[in-house]
Amino acid sequence: MKELILSLILALIVFISGCVEQKEVSFDLTGKKVLMVIAPTNFRDEEFLRPKEILEKAKVNVTIASKGVKTAKGMLGSSVSVDIDLSQVNVKDYDAIVFVGGTGAEVYFNDSKALKIAKEAYDQGKVVAAICIAPSILANAGILEGKKATAFPSEASNLEANGAIYTGEAVTIDGRIITAKGPEAASQFGNAIAKALS
Secondary structure: OHHHHHHHHHHHHHHHHHHHHOOOOOOOOOOOEEEEEOOOEEEOHHHHHHHHHHHHHOOOEEEEEEOOOOEEEEOOOOEEEOOEEHHHOOHHHOOEEEEOOOHHHHHHOOOHHHHHHHHHHHHOOOEEEEEOOOHHHHHHOOOOOOOEEOOOHHHHHHHHHOOOEEOOOOEEEEOOEEEEOOHHHHHHHHHHHHHHHO
16 A cells, blocks of 8 residues: 555656646747658657647747658647658758657658758758657767767667767757657757747
8 A cells, every 4th residue: 555655646746747847938939930840650749749839839930841741640640731842841941940750750860851951950050859769860960979969768879879978868958959858858849949949
């Protein structure tokens, strides 16, 4: 019985601390433009929907890019209209580029266009953000060398192999690069992007 009470208390503490972390930060980012890159299939729904909601609430103009589809499908069933094909992206049109995770994001790990977008955004001083397994796109683009970054644990070795300092944190910010661990960090991730754009 004592173990049950202790585990309930611990679960409550974890839940409350999670809720505190999720608190909204309000920004007016009118005129800012963000490109969110999602996989054609199996992007992680919350990692896309939650940051998008936070950014749009801050009056950011959000454009959705994917590869070869008009409608992208999420792992949990979301159906999202794609605004622009990845091949048509012009980095200079945006203030931030966000790569969304989910198992489908692997399609961009060695995609020359996706890697070029990440590299160009970094070189142009844009905010470059990635969540879940997507930080591997940034690592493979060569922009995490010497940078602190986080990702879903499965990507830790790839980040380190590409010179990143893996933190394992929910969200890690190093200059204009923002990385996040997974769906549970989606709100914190969205807020960090909004803050970086403010």
